[in-house]
Amino acid sequence: MKRISNASLKHLNSFSVEARAGHLLELESEEDLQTLISEHTFDAASDLILGGGSNIVFADDIEGTVILNRVTGKRIIKDTSAGVVLEVNAGENWHQLVLWCLDHGLSGIENLSLIPGLVGAAPMQNIGAYGVELADVLDSVLTLDLKSGTPREFKQQECHFTYRNSRFKSADAGKYLITGVRLCLQREFKPILTYRGLSEELSTMGIDSPTARQLSDAVTRIRQRKLPDPKISGNAGSFFKNPMVSLTKADLLAREFPGLPVYPSDNEAKLSAGWLIEQCGWKGRSMGRVEVSEQHALVLINKGNATGQEILVLANAIQASVRDRFGIELEPEPLIISQ
Numbered sequence: 414m415k416r417i418s419n420a421s422l423k424h425l426n427s428f429s430v431e432a433r434a435g436h437l438l439e440l441e442s443e444e445d446l447q448t449l450i451s452e453h454t455f456d457a458a459s460d461l462i463l464g465g466g467s468n469i470v471f472a473d474d475i476e477g478t479v480i481l482n483r484v485t486g487k488r489i490i491k492d493t494s495a496g497v498v499l500e501v502n503a504g505e506n507w508h509q510l511v512l513w514c515l516d517h518g519l520s521g522i523e524n525l526s527l528i529p530g531l532v533g534a535a536p537m538q539n540i541g542a543y544g545v546e547l548a549d550v551l552d553s554v555l556t557l558d559l560k561s562g563t564p565r566e567f568k569q570q571e572c573h574f575t576y577r578n579s580r581f582k583s584a585d586a587g588k589y590l591i592t593g594v595r596l597c598l599q600r601e602f603k604p605i606l607t608y609r610g611l612s613e614e615l616s617t618m619g620i621d622s623p624t625a626r627q628l629s630d631a632v633t634r635i636r637q638r639k640l641p642d643p644k645i646s647g648n649a650g651s652f653f654k655n656p657m658v659s660l661t662k663a664d665l666l667a668r669e670f671p672g673l674p675v676y677p678s679d680n681e682a683k684l685s686a687g688w689l690i691e692q693c694g695w696k697g698r699s700m701g702r703v704e705v706s707e708q709h710a711l712v713l714i715n716k717g718n719a720t721g722q723e724i725l726v727l728a729n730a731i732q733a734s735v736r737d738r739f740g741i742e743l744e745p746e747p748l749i750i751s752q
């Protein structure tokens with residue numbers, strides 16, 4: 414296990430903001446997991462588990478210990494003619510996993526191509542994109558209880574997945590270290606093309622009936638066009654969740670604000686946070702060293718040496734505008750570290 418005191422977190426978060434951790438522990442093997450449990454008492458108030466840092470804003474330092482679970486490895490634990498159950502350790506890179514599955518003729522997560530971060534964080538907010546969510550392919554989440562050190566497996570239904578949320582991000586936040594996931598993957602590829610832009614991209618590529626790899630390529634092309642690359646412009650992807658409102662409220666809003674995109678589901682409707690922000694005139698605007706992306710109004714960008722506090726100042730200003738104009742409360746998607 415690697416141990417560093419008074420560690421910089423600047424290169425461990427995709428916003429590239431400076432913050433420090435009292436201690437940093439990097440777990441590299443299954444034995445390190447056991448050592449962590451026997452030697453360290455996790456305190457959710459001052460410690461943090463960090464994956465790739467692509468969904469987090471450090472507006473303050475971490476006084477305690479930051480734990481990086483970098484244990485890699487994957488194994489097929491069930492193999493049938495239809496598909497497999499693949500167990501993947503938390504330290505694997507998510508996009509590399511997607512590519513590995515494509516190389517091995519396994520489909521199910523190609524719509525989730527190019528999402529930054531590690532496998533261990535994927536269940537936290539039930540990562541989703543282009544018509545697919547992790548919940549659609551997840552068999553179970555493997556964890557260690559950070560208090561007792563006992564392993565616990567949560568089957569899909571026990572994870573309480575909803576849009577960009579799970580029990581691990583809400584009721585049980587700070588309670589479990591995710592050590593791996595089990596995914597149900599198929600050999601026969603059934604493209605999911607519910608997201609209209611995806612079919613359009615495939616048409617542009619001259620493809621009628623895509624292979625899984627072609628679908629992954631289409632997703633990658635859209636993402637590279639729409640989203641700024643965190644390696645060039647520090648960001649955390651969508652900064653706000655798309656608000657969910659009752660069908661009645663969505664109907665009233667749609668009448669009052671023609672053009673408002675509304676996506677009804679069972680009992681609720683999802684509104685486009687990006688549209689709301691754009692209507693308030695924020696797209697492309699800056700406050701100090703933080704900018705609302707020209708490419709995508711949902712993405713806030715560190716223009717260089719911004720602090721986490723500066724990111725929050727802009728986020729708060731956007732929330733206030735949307736609240737005043739539409740009466741809607743935008744909820745940030747990343748974890749915000751602030752005292």
Ligand SMILES: Cc1cc2nc3c(=O)[nH]c(=O)nc-3n(C[C@H](O)[C@H](O)[C@H](O)COP(=O)(O)OP(=O)(O)OC[C@H]3O[C@@H](n4cnc5c(N)ncnc54)[C@H](O)[C@@H]3O)c2cc1C
Pocket residue numbers: 427461462463464465466467468469482503528529530531532533534535537538539540541542589590591592640641642643648649650651748
């Ligand atoms: C350019 C860009 C595009 C993005 N696009 C999408 C998208 O399309 N869809 C989407 O859903 N998200 C998207 N995201 C957000 C982000 O990539 C995902 O949420 C990703 O799963 C975060 O992974 P991470 O390893 O970086 O997690 P981190 O940011 O390190 O951590 C996120 C949360 O998970 C917790 N955590 C991490 N690992 C563990 C573990 N092993 N055990 C317990 N808790 C853990 C952390 O404490 C924190 O609360 C995007 C981000 C960027 C920068």
